[in-house]
Amino acid sequence: MTSWANSGQRDLHLDLRAAITPGGRGTRELLITALRDAVRSGRLATGTTLPPSRTLATDLGVARNTVAEAYAELVAEGWLGSRQGAGTWVVDAAANPLPTRSRGTPVVATHNLMPGSPDVSAFPRAAWLTSARRALSAAPDEALRMGDPRGRVELREALSEYLGRVRGVRTSPETIVVCAGTRHAVEILAKALGGPIAVEAYGLFLFREAIAGVSVASTPIGVDEQGAIVADLDRTTASAALLTPAHHFPHGGHLHPTRRKAVVDWAQRTGGYVLEDDYDGEFRYDRQPVGAVQGLAPDCVVYLGSASKSLSPALRLGWMALPDSLVDRVLAAAGGQQFYVDALAQLTMADFISNGSYDKHIRRMRLVYRRRRDRLLEALRPFDVGISGLSAGLHLLLTLPAGAEPEAMRRAGEAGIALSGLGLLRHPDAGPDVPAGDGIVISFGTPSESAFAAAVDALCGVLDGLQH
Amino acid sequence: MTSWANSGQRDLHLDLRAAITPGGRGTRELLITALRDAVRSGRLATGTTLPPSRTLATDLGVARNTVAEAYAELVAEGWLGSRQGAGTWVVDAAANPLPTRSRGTPVVATHNLMPGSPDVSAFPRAAWLTSARRALSAAPDEALRMGDPRGRVELREALSEYLGRVRGVRTSPETIVVCAGTRHAVEILAKALGGPIAVEAYGLFLFREAIAGVSVASTPIGVDEQGAIVADLDRTTASAALLTPAHHFPHGGHLHPTRRKAVVDWAQRTGGYVLEDDYDGEFRYDRQPVGAVQGLAPDCVVYLGSASKSLSPALRLGWMALPDSLVDRVLAAAGGQQFYVDALAQLTMADFISNGSYDKHIRRMRLVYRRRRDRLLEALRPFDVGISGLSAGLHLLLTLPAGAEPEAMRRAGEAGIALSGLGLLRHPDAGPDVPAGDGIVISFGTPSESAFAAAVDALCGVLDGLQH
Numbered sequence: 001m002t003s004w005a006n007s008g009q010r011d012l013h014l015d016l017r018a019a020i021t022p023g024g025r026g027t028r029e030l031l032i033t034a035l036r037d038a039v040r041s042g043r044l045a046t047g048t049t050l051p052p053s054r055t056l057a058t059d060l061g062v063a064r065n066t067v068a069e070a071y072a073e074l075v076a077e078g079w080l081g082s083r084q085g086a087g088t089w090v091v092d093a094a095a096n097p098l099p100t101r102s103r104g105t106p107v108v109a110t111h112n113l114m115p116g117s118p119d120v121s122a123f124p125r126a127a128w129l130t131s132a133r134r135a136l137s138a139a140p141d142e143a144l145r146m147g148d149p150r151g152r153v154e155l156r157e158a159l160s161e162y163l164g165r166v167r168g169v170r171t172s173p174e175t176i177v178v179c180a181g182t183r184h185a186v187e188i189l190a191k192a193l194g195g196p197i198a199v200e201a202y203g204l205f206l207f208r209e210a211i212a213g214v215s216v217a218s219t220p221i222g223v224d225e226q227g228a229i230v231a232d233l234d235r236t237t238a239s240a241a242l243l244t245p246a247h248h249f250p251h252g253g254h255l256h257p258t259r260r261k262a263v264v265d266w267a268q269r270t271g272g273y274v275l276e277d278d279y280d281g282e283f284r285y286d287r288q289p290v291g292a293v294q295g296l297a298p299d300c301v302v303y304l305g306s307a308s309k310s311l312s313p314a315l316r317l318g319w320m321a322l323p324d325s326l327v328d329r330v331l332a333a334a335g336g337q338q339f340y341v342d343a344l345a346q347l348t349m350a351d352f353i354s355n356g357s358y359d360k361h362i363r364r365m366r367l368v369y370r371r372r373r374d375r376l377l378e379a380l381r382p383f384d385v386g387i388s389g390l391s392a393g394l395h396l397l398l399t400l401p402a403g404a405e406p407e408a409m410r411r412a413g414e415a416g417i418a419l420s421g422l423g424l425l426r427h428p429d430a431g432p433d434v435p436a437g438d439g440i441v442i443s444f445g446t447p448s449e450s451a452f453a454a455a456v457d458a459l460c461g462v463l464d465g466l467q468h
Numbered sequence: 469m470t471s472w473a474n475s476g477q478r479d480l481h482l483d484l485r486a487a488i489t490p491g492g493r494g495t496r497e498l499l500i501t502a503l504r505d506a507v508r509s510g511r512l513a514t515g516t517t518l519p520p521s522r523t524l525a526t527d528l529g530v531a532r533n534t535v536a537e538a539y540a541e542l543v544a545e546g547w548l549g550s551r552q553g554a555g556t557w558v559v560d561a562a563a564n565p566l567p568t569r570s571r572g573t574p575v576v577a578t579h580n581l582m583p584g585s586p587d588v589s590a591f592p593r594a595a596w597l598t599s600a601r602r603a604l605s606a607a608p609d610e611a612l613r614m615g616d617p618r619g620r621v622e623l624r625e626a627l628s629e630y631l632g633r634v635r636g637v638r639t640s641p642e643t644i645v646v647c648a649g650t651r652h653a654v655e656i657l658a659k660a661l662g663g664p665i666a667v668e669a670y671g672l673f674l675f676r677e678a679i680a681g682v683s684v685a686s687t688p689i690g691v692d693e694q695g696a697i698v699a700d701l702d703r704t705t706a707s708a709a710l711l712t713p714a715h716h717f718p719h720g721g722h723l724h725p726t727r728r729k730a731v732v733d734w735a736q737r738t739g740g741y742v743l744e745d746d747y748d749g750e751f752r753y754d755r756q757p758v759g760a761v762q763g764l765a766p767d768c769v770v771y772l773g774s775a776s777k778s779l780s781p782a783l784r785l786g787w788m789a790l791p792d793s794l795v796d797r798v799l800a801a802a803g804g805q806q807f808y809v810d811a812l813a814q815l816t817m818a819d820f821i822s823n824g825s826y827d828k829h830i831r832r833m834r835l836v837y838r839r840r841r842d843r844l845l846e847a848l849r850p851f852d853v854g855i856s857g858l859s860a861g862l863h864l865l866l867t868l869p870a871g872a873e874p875e876a877m878r879r880a881g882e883a884g885i886a887l888s889g890l891g892l893l894r895h896p897d898a899g900p901d902v903p904a905g906d907g908i909v910i911s912f913g914t915p916s917e918s919a920f921a922a923a924v925d926a927l928c929g930v931l932d933g934l935q936h
Contacts (some may be wrong), residue, residue: 144780164512165478
């Protein structure tokens with residue numbers, strides 16, 4: 001026998017061992033037992049406020065005094081606390097019956113140079129909230145129901161204009177699909193296209209995992225200073241090639257114009273698709289910018305972008321600009337409905353782009369990151385390391401003498417620096433034709449402004465130690 | 469050769485056919501061609517504002533006049549528009565080179581009685597924005613990085629207190645995992661547990677699809693007026709049973725106390741799990757409330773809840789209270805990191821629960837829905853239909869004479885009413901031992917207050933037509 005009390009401002013669920021009959025005997029004892037059990041079992045957490053006795057009594061259909069007496073008894077027993085004007089609350093849930101294994105606190109590095117995040121301390125909180133307020137105030141009620149599986153039309157329109165203007169993407173609101181970040185996009189595309197999916201021999205292991213997670217194979221193709229060796233695609237039976245043409249991760253080069261044409265030729269010849277991961281395309285520091293490959297061939301390139309590097313990876317907000325012929329397959333693979341991305345966040349992002357805040361934030365951060373890159377280069381000058389990836393993005397690859405990577409990682413760990421080893425980024429199936437190398441990948445974009453200088457000093461300390 | 473112009477407040481990407489040399493010849497023509505191509509190809513959408521000529525010139529390293537002349541030429545050709553003080557914009561992208569198949573506008577029913585959504589016109593926009601502001605203002609920077617794969621601790625703490633107090637769930641912040649709604653939870657659990665997964669012979673087809681979508685089998689068990697026939701589980705090899713114990717969808721009954729014990733016994737005996745879909749557990753209208761089965765056996769029941777019925781399905785915000793032993797398996801199946809749910813939405817929800825707004829909204833809506841249920845019952849009184857599901861939730865099942873469902877659906881469609889037929893909810897593998905029935909499922913929770921009366925009238929018109 002259970003009872004649901006809708007009391008005061010707060011609901012309370014009670015397990016009663018027998019039915020309460022208004023005016024009946026034993027009601028007080030039933031209540032005391034149910035409340036004591038709820039506290040003792042840990043179900044009602046320490047600090048939980050109970051409903052006022054008057055409203056609990058009304059809901060249960062008993063006299064107010066009965067509830068007040070039950071509360072008083074439990075206060076006397078030490079389970080509840082009470083103070084005039086402050087109500088009644090749970091003071092002791094000492095006997096937590098649900099021992100859970102502590103999963104510990106993740107170790108936080110003193111110096112965070114780990115690739116994968118921009119400087120989130122610069123997140124434009126005020127402007128984002130302004131957009132959130134405007135978006136939610138203006139949203140029609142239907143925006144709060146499940147809607148178009150491609151995502152909110154307001155966001156697809158804003159993205160279509162923005163990606164066309166800034167990245168040279170040729171798309172339309174009809175063929176953009178919103179998703180929960182690029183990893184989610186890769187997972188959906190692997191499901192939709194099947195395998196194998198060709199990936200760069202060095203690249204983000206998260207995407208290899210996402211592809212494997214939907215039981216699709218990935219196969220590596222080489223990378224050199226001109227970007228992915230797209231001629232390798234002809235040795236595969238790949239359904240698609242996942243590339244980082246504007247800024248290779250981690251080597252930092254961009255795909256040579258000849259190869260841009262070649263990969264499009266491959267796709268057109270074989271019916272394959274290029275999956276263009278444009279993870280930091282907005283951040284270039286020279287006057288030799290690189291538009292999206294998608295602009296060359298919107299029929300066989302899927303453009304992938306997200307807010308993870310431009311704003312914050314915690315937003316879980318990404319987008320695909322698809323060939324028209326893929327839209328339905330992609331939606332089917334995604335589960336047939338818009339199941340993943342908060343519509344309010346989509347409307348907020350649409351407003352944030354449309355009102356110019358997104359451009360403004362990116363332009364501001366481009367200056368910040370460029371300055372950091374320059375400072376980092378200056379600091380690295382004394383050291384005998386190769387540096388690649390200067391002209392764009394938030395990270396650099398430092399190449400090290402053969403065999404030096406494990407020692408560098410060990411010393412970085414001791415110095416409290418989070419960064420990525422190059423070895424982790426190598427595809428496990430990469431053959432001997434893909435030159436192995438030692439190196440570390442560091443993100444000058446990750447720390448806050450105030451933490452950046454100390455992180456650079458710590459890194460230099462590690463490099464200094466390596467060379468002596 | 470491409471160029472990236474960082475101009476005014478806005479970025480503009482241009483494809484130039486040759487390098488620009490400051491002071492060099494032909495710069496004006498290069499610019500004109502690049503801009504004309506960008507507009508003609510449809511890449512720059514109608515209405516796109518171009519950077520001011522002064523800043524574009526600075527970024528490209530050319531004379532301002534060169535840019536101004538290029539703009540003027542394209543205004544003369546009719547591609548751009550310009551007005552003193554209003555800048556320069558794209559006026560004509562008539563030759564859109566990306567013909568996309570229109571996917572049409574979804575037909576919107578005049579009367580929305582389709583189950584699956586609460587009255588979203590009552591979404592507490594102001595209170596939600598207040599929570600969003602407070603949450604984002606107070607959030608530490610690390611909240612904007614990828615964090616604990618279980619979700620934000622603030623939300624897990626708020627849910628642990630809330631679910632314990634209101635639904636009798638015995639859990640802790642350590643064992644709650646945040647996800648993108650109950651469908652996402654079912655998908656992750658099917659991946660983690662494998663199959664077959666037993667489901668109620670009548671139930672939400674979305675969940676059957678989600679299970680099938682990860683290549684896991686589902687197998688039906690019977691349902692009668694006491695809820696799921698859990699004895700049927702012994703005829704299966706199910707790894708888990710997905711049930712709606714507090715309020716069966718669509719029949720509306722709750723699982724009989726004997727069966728609650730029996731299903732826990734089954735789980736403990738076989739090492740299986742009960743997946744408890746508590747989709748509308750907060751909305752009960754009588755004094756015979758039903759706590760979560762999870763409270764009986766936290767070690768073998770996974771409790772599933774979401775904000776979809778209490779606030780809005782567009783939030784894509786759900787949660788699982790897991791046995792401690794399942795947490796790591798579930799996180800691995802979910803992709804190993806918190807990949808799906810916006811951290812800002814999680815922080816907003818945590819504040820919304822903690823400050824009492826969630827209780828307040830639910831209590832308000834419980835009164836609204838109860839009043840609607842009473843009005844609907846009154847309106848249905850003249851008709852010869854069976855009604856089940858009176859005591860809880862947002863929907864009713866109207867049972868119809870044998871064979872009447874198709875005709876009822878046809879007439880509802882003609883009357884502009886969206887609702888669900890019972891047939892769609894039957895598991896395709898349900899055998900002859902599961903009685904078939906005709907019926908329609910209607911949600912009195914879906915329409916707005918102002919649309920409710922007309923929707924009931926329209927429904928009565930359909931029923932009237934059926935009986936004459």
